[in-house]
Amino acid sequence: MSLLVAEGLGYSVAGRPLLQGVSFALEAGEVLAVLGPNGAGKTTLLRLLSGEARPSQGRVELLGRPLERYGALELALVRAVLTQRREVGFPFSAYEVAFLGRLPHLERRAEGPLDHAQTEQALAHTQALPFAPRPYPSLSGGEQSRVDLARVLAQEPRLLFLDEPTNHLDPRHQVEVMALCRRLAEGGLGVVVVLHDLNLAGLFADRLLLLHQGRMVALGRPAEVLRPERLEAVYGLPFALAQHPSGRPWVMPLAQAEPSAVPGL
């Protein structure tokens, strides 16, 4: 049984389709990266898969059961979602924010030392322990990202949705977050991650799903999806293909710094 199945998924707002005909299955232990230009429907897809929005067409099955038959709490015990939003209304400490990930587990029992051990372990995983006692609003964007990632790990999901988790991170932490995704998948989690960086996706994901104008234009292994002619059609920019030392594809946009059109500059 697949962890997550999407069939003919579509979503329209006021008759305007934002997403059409997306189908795929995700197995436990797999990292799937969702790629595409701005406005291609990546975040919409994540909202449908995570149960936040109901699809206009098609269906989603989580662990063999239709998504709409899950309650909010049941969903929270299976899947966790890292959004792009970083906004905490009150001066909670970073630790308290990460501990919020334990909430779904504490609905029917009191908290125990194990919950705090889980939280600390999650903070250690994302290298956020050193600033855990500080107020969350006082942290840098990258530090906040790592605390939020620790929060979704503390939730102990079987399925993880990450919306651009590498935003605000320096190259080293970008790689570390993606390597963490890999390790989590090897531990049996399913990971769906929305990324803008084609090469990070190509290096760390098992499969890539490429969206363009709300439609799925490719789904497959990195070497099958990251083709220069396809990327040019989607991004409107010529691409060159090289090879990463690992043997994975490595693409780069062939943009030129154009000479200034303004005379004298």
Next chain:
Amino acid sequence: MTGLYRPLRYHRALLALALVLPVALLLAAGMGAYYIPPLEIPRILWEKADQAYAVLVSIRFPRVVLAAAVGALLALSGAALQGLFRNPLADPGLIGVTSGAGLGAAIFIVLVPGAGALQVFALPLMAFVGGLLTTLLVWRLASSGGRVQVLTLLLAGIALNAAAGALIGLLISRATDEQLRSLTFWTLGGYGGATWPTLLAMAPTGLVAVWGLMRLARPLNALVLGEREAFYLGVNLEPFKRRAVAFSALAVGTAVAVAGGVGFIGLVAPHLFRLLAGPDHRYLLPGATLLGASLSVLADLVARTAVAPAELPVGVVTSLLGAPFFIWLLLRHKREVAR
């Protein structure tokens, strides 16, 4: 465990507040026109045979208990609504219940002539019903397709507050001087009408509201991250919002019905607790409740004794102390936003 989690500060604050409240109650029960040394109170209660005993049991205790109950209800609903609106400057009046209760009271005072004996129970009832109906209207205005947008809720509350204010103005324009005086004093708030029957009458709705709001601590914590994130953490958003507004309206409606418009406690008490200990709603809700009760009891003590033998409306005292605090908060908030 490396002990990163430090609930000690919260526990200490709760313990301190739990000790402050009985002290405030004893102090307020002792002081007044007829002075009873607070430390003598246990002995007087034990011996039961004094004039002091009669003063305590029939006048002072109902009054300080009412003050504590009203302060607790206002502070608790303030803490819950600040969490719901994700805004530290939110006030229980935002969901329309206070102005609706004012309108209910105004209708009764101006349009029901010579109510006299009826007034003791009918006026609170009218205020209570007016408050709840207004909140229901605010809720209806803000909901569409089974969902309620918190921002729309806020705006609908502001709109209905203005509408209720206008209607009260209309009623005032045809009120007699005496009616105007009793309406004004009602609006300023006070615990002068405290009797044991009043307390008994407010107990059911007040206790239900406290029970309902205290259970919202965890979803309120999740909401700190935003509505989407709260849903991802397993919070069933619409029932949660409905409960938060309904129990807050019940709490504020009960408080306003028996005490009129006592301002600023609902805004200030949650803030003080956050400064004292932190923002975790599991501690904030009980903490603000205890703090609100103590503040209200002490404000009433000032109201009774500052210009004795006359008495100030307690709303005047809370506003005199609360307004500067609120301005200080605004300035602090402005600085934080600008940073």
